[in-house]
Amino acid sequence: MKTILPILAFFFSGFCLSQTTVKGSVVDDNNQPIPGVNIVIIGTSTGTVSDFDGNFILTTNETPPFSVQASSVGFETAIQEVTANNQTVDFILNEGNKLDEIVISASRTPESVRESPVTIERFDIKDIKFASSPNFYTSLENLKGVDVHQGSLTFNSVNTRGFATYANTRFVQLVDGMDNALPGLNFALGNILGLSELDINSVEILPGASSALYGANAFNGILFMTSKNPFDYHGVSAYYKTGLTVQDEAGDNQFHDFGVRAAHVFSDKFAAKASFSYMRGTDWYASDNNQYTLGPVGTADAIQPFRSGPAHDGLNIYGDEVSLAANGLNLNQVAQQLEAGGILPPGASMLVPEVNVARTGYRESDLTDYKAESIKAYFTLNYRPFGDNTEIVLSSKIGKGSSIYQGANRYAIKDFDLQQHKLEFKGDNFFLRGYTTIENAGNSYDMRFTGINMNKVGATQWFGAYAAAYAQGAGQILAGGGNPNDPATQSQIHAGARVFADTNFTPQPGSPEFKALFNKVTSDPDVTTGSKLVDNTKMHIGEGNYNFKDLLNNVMDLQIGGSYREYSLNSSGSVFTDYDGSIDYHEYGAYIQGIKKLMDDRLKITASLRLDKNEFFDPRHSPRLSLGYSAGENKEHNFRASFQTGFRNPHTQALFIGFDVSRAILVGAAPDNLDRDLPNTDLTGRDAYFNSYTLSSVLAFQASGGTTQLMPVRGTGITPLVEQEKVTAFDVGYRGKLGIFTVDFNAYYSTYNNFIAEKLVVTPKTGSVNDATGVLDVAGGNVQIFNVFTNSSADVNSYGGVVGLSTKIAKDYDFGVNYTYAKLDFDQASDPDFSAGFNTPEHKIKVSLGNSQLFKNFGFNINARWSDEYLWQASIANAVIPSRTVVDAQINYTIPSMKSVFKVGGTNLGGKEFQSAIGSPFIGSQYFISWTINN
Known part of the structure; x- marks a missing residue:
């Protein structure tokens, strides 16, 4: 033992002596600290991240001299030499050119925005910090060419290039490589299973077809969210937000939003993180009482104002679909039955008209508490077995909440649960991942069928009471010398008959009878008697990719990859026809992509080809070819053109x-x-x-x-039977500097078969x-x-363009403006029964103005959006959505000593409420204050 201890002490002291420590700070050109800067020893994976005050400490086994690099999104990279232990290294980072920001999604390989073969939009940590909305996800609407349809406080739908619905099966959302879609419905439920803003590293959006690399359904666009790696971003950060939602129908309601993220590096090989966020508030009320009657396809439906007649069917009133006509009767026939049964005196039925009558129905607010709730948790264990960027990641992501979803009907999403579990092995040139998505509808229910099946109970008695009251009222009018057939008088008699029937045979909201009937119906999955949604569908996915560029001595970038996906539909017959057991089917695909640079790296050629096979359809291939050329002495003018195809498999609903x-x-x-x-x-x-x-x-x-x-x-x-859909898209674009402006322009033409x-x-x-x-x-x-x-x-085509200008005004003010044009080219007469559902304004303009340092530690940001009117087509109704102007703004103040940022802001400051789609709520204003610590 006496021999071993000195030996251990010798080795330990030698180990300590071999350690090199580098301390320093990072500030911008205004001498303001920059948190979250990556500090890395060049040529290694050893590094750290600056804290909230811009300070960092880097410890390594490397012996000086070596070079250290500081990099952060939105700033130019800086490099300094370390020549001695305990050296102090201070970095000053200048604001960078957005064209030099690195993106990955466009080609599955790191490249600058200027080199991207297709148009791409990016939203990063800095954008989140200065977002003018309390929810960064809705702030994505300020990006060029991006639409966010707001239907709920917690469920919003992102789309690009038209053909939008809330159930947007044409747009794919990936979070750390995992498809975020509900496996049973094939669309993402907003950010419910997304990321907390504390854990966001970047958001990238590719408008248009992306099937060549990402397979079926990457058809109209794709959104990538990547989270912070615990090796690079460690420590504890948190935020708290609170404020008011203000709506004419719902009044003023408080909301609360809280999040925390903790990450720790245990060694050079092990790191872990956990993030959690919780948001709760009152959702926007939907209260359209008008009746929309089916008009010619391709046009807005005819609108009858509330209450247009005794069989009125209000859009956001449920249960008024229960009518006499459904049983082949009219009010006069009911009166005749009562007369034959001795309940009405002889001849009374002659006073009752032959009209259809419907039950009164319940308002949407009677059938839901409008509780909006979102709970997100994300856990990862990260292991680097070889001490480099090769990494094994085991992760679990859980999203749970309550919301409102609008599809063919309006649905109360209650205690919805969605989970994803992933095992991934990745490195600089490859990844191999497998994950599963598990969906549980919880206590969700269809509000329309809740009202219908509640009103089926006691319907015979209700209609009888209505007919009897009408006959009595008409008799009183006749006895008093009046004319019961006068239209105005008939309306009064109908109103009185309805009050009588409702008072005696309709359980009133809030009463014990109402609550008991409501609970019975919403817990019953049989649509003939209940409204509960049952969905325990699962999706299993495996995919991989390898880049051969190192093996090819970087002569070219050559990637191959593939994927396999299996669905297991399980709704117990409540949504799908799976009443006799789960329905299982699969699809798979493979792709190859090559990238070659020529002419002193000014010309970039990207070509890819993908082949996919769905169990029910023939194989589909998706080619893509793009050319990019950088002109100018400093490659400041970048032109691109691409031809790409995409295809879309019919989703699970379209099949089963x-x-x-x-x-x-x-x-x-x-x-x-x-x-x-x-x-x-x-x-x-x-x-x-x-x-x-x-x-x-x-x-x-x-x-x-x-x-x-x-x-x-x-x-x-x-x-007769649905087949795969295909799109062929042509894109051209330009990114570059023209004087003081950074310009980004793209135009496209898409043909659908x-x-x-x-x-x-x-x-x-x-x-x-x-x-x-x-x-x-x-x-x-x-x-x-x-x-x-x-x-x-029919031939369906769409075309459009986007142009964006950004610059600095008076040195410190960030100014941006962009314009989007989108047009549907479709001849309705060629297919009279077809509704294209383009659902997109033809013209949109967005403007932003901000300054992160208006004065010391104080900044602000303003976003304004205008869009013209457009026709919204959906199975729930067709109607014209009016034009709107929306202004959001925030001010923020940083207190370095507290490592805190305080923000006060509001959305829709003008207060004029607007709809994103017919049947959805009118969106009011939202005011908030937030406190973010150490992020």
Whole structure:
């Protein structure tokens, strides 16, 4: 022992002597500290990050001399030489050119923005710090060409280049490489499973088709969120926000938002992080009481103001779909039944008109508490086995919350749970990852069917009471010498009859009877009696990529990769036709990409090809070719042109849905789905696709009194079963410096083939479209409306452009302005029953002005957005969304001694409320104050 101790002491002292410590600070050209700067020894992975005060301490086994590099997004990189132990190294970083910022998503390899083969938008740590919205995700709308449709406080939908819905299956969202989509519905639920702002490293958005590298559904655009690596960003940071949401309908409501992130480096090989955030508030109320009646396809629906008649069906009122007409009756027939039963005196029914009457229905606010809640947690264990950038990452990401989602109906998302678990092995030139996504709908329910099935209870008594009260009221009018057939008098009698029936046979919101019935319906997944959504779908994904550039001595960048995806649909028959067990299917793909630079690296050629196979469809290939050229002495003028293709597999709903949404039954087009039972009908998917009439011919038949011809669906050239959709896109663009302005311009033209469409068809319940029995069914109203997924035979094109200018005003003021033009090129007459659903303004203008150092430690930022009116088409209704101007602003103050940033701001400061889509709430203003520590 006496021998061993001196030996250990010798080695330990030698180890200590071999350590080199470097201390220093990082400031900008205004001598303000810069936190979060990466300090790295060149040629190694050894490094650290500056703290909130811009200070850093770097300890290494390297022996001087060596070089240390300081880099941060938005600043020019600086390098200094270390020649001795305990040397102090201070960096001054100048603000960098945004064209030199590094992005990865465009080519799956690091490159500057100026070199990107396609247009790309970037949002980073600095942008989050100065965002004028309390939610960085909604601040993405200030980027060029990006739309954010706001339908809820916690669920917002990002889109580019049109064809937008809240259920945006054309746009992909990746978080640290993981597809963020709900596996059962194939779209991302906003940022519910995204990242806390404390853990965001960068956000990159690629507008347009990206299938060549990222596979199916990267069709209209793709959003990448990358989190902070615990090796680079360690320590503890936190934030707290609170404020008010202000809306005419909902009033003033407080919200709270809290987050914390902790990361620690245990050694050169081990690091870990945990981040958590919690937000709670009151959601925006939706209160459109107007009735939207089906108009010609491609136009806005006709609007009847509240209450237009005794069978009024308000958009955000649920349960008023329960009417006498659904049972083939009218109010006079009910009165006759009461008269025959001795409840009404003889002759009383003669005072009752032959009109359809619907139950009163419940307001949306009666059927939800509008609780908006978001809980996000993210845990990673990071291991670097070889001491370099090769890394093994085990991660778990959990998102839980409550929100409002708008699809074919409005849905209360309650206690929704979404999890992702990943194991990844990656390095500078490769990655191999596998992950699973698990979805649980929790206590979510369909608000429309909640109202419908609550109003089915006691419906017979309610209609009887209404008819009796109407007869009595009409009799009193007649006895008093009045005319009960006068329209104004009839309206008064109807109103009195409704009050009587509601008072005696409708449970009132807040009453014990209402609560008991509500709980019963929302816990029942059978759509004929309940409204609960059941969805325990899973998705398993494996993918990998390798870059051969080092093996090729950097002669060119050559990548190969592939992916495999398996779906397991499990809704117990409440959404899909999986009532007899889960439905499983898979898809896979592979790609190759080469990048070559020529002419002194001024010319960059990028070519890629991808092949994908879905279990139900033939293989699809997606080529992409782009050229980039840098002109000017310092390569300050960068031109690009690209040809790229994308394809879109029909999503899980288009294949296997079987869902009654009241106005129609949604039915998927997978061959295995055609003979499965559909809810609330004796018909099958085969009837919908092969024994139906086009909606336009049925509307014309009814309008003509039955004199025009009915057109069978199969006779119109419609593709009977849905196929893959394809887009071919041509892009040109320019990035560069023109005088004092940084300019970014791009223009595109996209052509769509086999555009996936939802169409309403009318199916005879007993007859056939091949003979007169189908015509008799239509004439007698003995039909079922189906919403089928198919492809349009029409030529669908879109084109547009975006131009953005940014500069410095008076040296310190950041100013930016951009304009977006988007246009749909489609002939409605070529496919009368097809709704393209472009849902995008033709013109948009966005302006920003800010200064991070208006005076010492004080900054501000203002964002203004204008968009013109546009037609919103969806299965819930079609309507014109008016033009709007929205202004957001914030001021911020930094207290270095507290390592804190305080921010005060507001959104929609003008206070004029606006809608993103018909049926969704009007968005009011949001005012907030926040405190961020050590980030």
